[in-house]
Amino acid sequence: MKLKLSDATPWPLLLGAKFLQVHPVGTIFAILLALPGQVALIVSFLLPLKIVMLMGSDGVPRFIPEIVADVDKKALIGALASLSVAAFLFHQLTNKAIDKIARSGVIRIQKRHQKLHLFEGQEELARNAYTRYIDSIASINFIILGVAVLFIIYQEVAFTLLLYVSTVTIGAMLLYKRKGLDAKKLAKMLPPKLPLLSGTGFLVIFSAVLLDYIFFSVPQSFIILLISIILSRQLLVRSSSLTKNLFFFRLQKDRLKAFLFHKSVFTPEQNTGDSEIFDFLNPETPLHKQLQHLLQSVFNSKDEGTQAKLAWRDTGLSGITILSARFQEPKAEYLIKIFNINKKNEANLEATLLNDASGQLPCPEFLADSMIGQHPIHVFDITGYSFTKTDLDSNAKDVLTQALSVVPIPPKLRSRYLRSHRMLWDRLSESEIHALKAVSNNTDDIETCLTHINQLKEKLKKLPLCLTNPQLGNDRLYVTNPAGNIEFLHWGRWQIEPYGASFSKELIDNYKAAPTSYPLSANQPQSSGLDQSPSPILAYLVYQLLLRIRQRFYGKAINTLRELNKRLSET
Structure with a gap:
């Protein structure tokens, strides 16, 4: 098998060669221009310090060359500034x-390869990579030149700098091997810590200078000491920048390779959290063993050999995996919900609701809220439950919506929600309604709504609040409890809305036909019945109006607005 040169060449060098091939003159000119630019930055930092020292001295300091020593002090300050x-x-x-x-x-690269659009922001990514490549080469040149200068003017600082950088590099390599991290995980984990490492390095160098001053011999020239400290700081900054650039090239390798190289194509990588999910089903992995240990503690089994039989459940939930776990003796079945790393917020919201409203929701019993690795784990008892067939429960969403409308909301949970989220009357703003003017030929309905918007908000506030779940339409998450009632499995996006806001059109039509047949909300003030409150139809229409504006169905939104005005005039 022949090994191509490109396979043996480190990726950053291959990337640089491509830039030189496509734009040789510009790339070389940019590299030559970058180093003086970085030196100029140091000069711009150093000269203000000299100006302050010059302003604070009675005569001419020693760092001023003799050739300009006779120049007027104010003129010299102006020249340095x-x-x-x-x-x-x-x-x-x-x-x-x-x-x-x-x-x-x-x-030039785009014109040369004539590829279709591969991914969002590809031109910006390529430009960023090009700039980082120039910056990396300039950083390498600056580091070599800076270390050489330090060895000439202050060897102790140069040795301290090299010793610190070597120690950090060796530590990162040991961490890489000990934790079994791949290059991409290290590239994600280390860059956020580079500013801290750079700052720590500067403190180490400054401490070395102090020790040298106390116990040994510090250089006689104060300006050499000042230049050494500033230069060492810039060398640490440039080293940190170079490291970030190299990690960037590694993380974006697949995208850059597809965009820059003629015979390469872009294949999106599978999310790391998704790939780890399958380890929970593999008996040889630590994640599977930890999950079995958690299930044994829930099952109250003292026999470590007791293993649950795991089965995958198709749910259609993105980033959330559902497994069923069965024990044979005694017979028991549990539902395990495994959240990806980027779904921790949904896990926290679900755990908050299930812990505060335990036993009230149309949901299996919530048994455990745990963590395995970086994955939140929720465990439910589904012994005796059956997974509902969708063709038998076409109205299951309405049944669950009505069931939720009578669930009492704990005062503490309600208070926390109101402090954290905008309610329906807060989301109904004049700016949302004004947006319809641009697409409507007749603005009378819009003006009518704007005139009565405050009155509408007050009516919404008088409606009882109810729990809602916008994911109730996912019929793969329905289960039937032993009593034959339908329950739901996922509560990661629950909300609190005014009564009627989450109703379907069928429920609203039924309510119009027989409003007295609907049960009172458990959160309705005891002093008044539902029939004395504003109509839930108002909440439904406002919710639909905002939903259609957000989805940019402006024609339907205007029709909803007309119906809302009509309903408001009747109340």
Whole structure:
């Protein structure tokens, strides 16, 4: 088997070679321009310090060259200030020039390969990579030059810097091997810690200078000491920037390779959280063993050999896996819900509701809220339950909606929700209604609604509050309890809305036909019945209006607005 040169070449070098191939003159010019730009930045930081020292001295400090020692002090300060500003402007101009070269390079690549659009932000990604490549080469040149200067003017600082960087590098490599991290995981984990490592390195170098001053011999020239400290700080910053760039190239390798190289195609990677989910089903993995241990504790089994039989359940939930677990003796069945890392918020919301409203919801008994690795785990008791067939329960959503409307909301839970979320009357704003003017030929209905919007909000506030679940339409999450009643399995996006807001059209039509047949909400004030409150139809229409505006169904939204005005005029 022949090994291609591209297979043996490190990825950053291969990437740089592609940039040089596509835009050689611009790339070389940008590399030559970047190093002076970084030096100019240091000069712009150093000169203000010299100006302050010059302003605070009675005579001419020793760091001022003899050739300008006779120049008027104020004129010298003005000249140094102008030079500092000029150095900073030069640094900014070099950055602009490099960015412009990067843009032209990306345009050349697109014209050369003639590929279809691969992913969102591909041009920005390529330009970012081009700029980072130039920055990396300039950083390498700056680090080599800076360390050489430090060895000439202050060897102790140079040795301390190299010792610290070597220690951090070796530590990262040991962490990489000990925890079994792959390159991409390390590239995600380490960059956020680089500013801390850089700052710690500066403190180490500064401490070394202090120790040298106390116990050994510090350089006689104060300006050399100052330059050494500033230069070491910039070297740490450039090293941190270089490391971030290398990690960026590694993380974006697949996208950049597909965009930049002619025979490469882009294949989106599977989410890491999704791939780990299957380890819960593999008896050889630690995740599976930890899950079995959790189930044994729920089952109250002291026999470590007792293993639950796991089965996959199709649910259609993104980032959330549902398994069923069966024990034979005594017979018991549990439902396990495994949340991906990016679904922790839904896990927390579900656990909050199920813990606070335990036994009240149309839901199996909630037994455990745990963590395995970075995955939240919820366990339910479904012994005696059956997974409902959808063709037998076409009205299951309405049944569950009505069941939720009479569930009492614990005062503490209600208070926490009101402090955390905007209610329906808060979401009904004049700006939302004004948006319809641009697409409507007749603005009379819009103006009528705007005139009565405050009155409408007050009516919504008088309606009792009810729990709702916008995911009730997922019929794969229905189960039938031993009593024959339908229950629901997922509560990660529950809401509290005014009574009627979450009703379906069928429920609203039924309510119009027989309003007295609907049960009182458990959250209705005892001083008044539901028939004395504003109509739930108002909440339904406002909810539908905002939903259609958000979905940009403006024609349907205007029709809903007309019906809302009519209903409001009748109350």
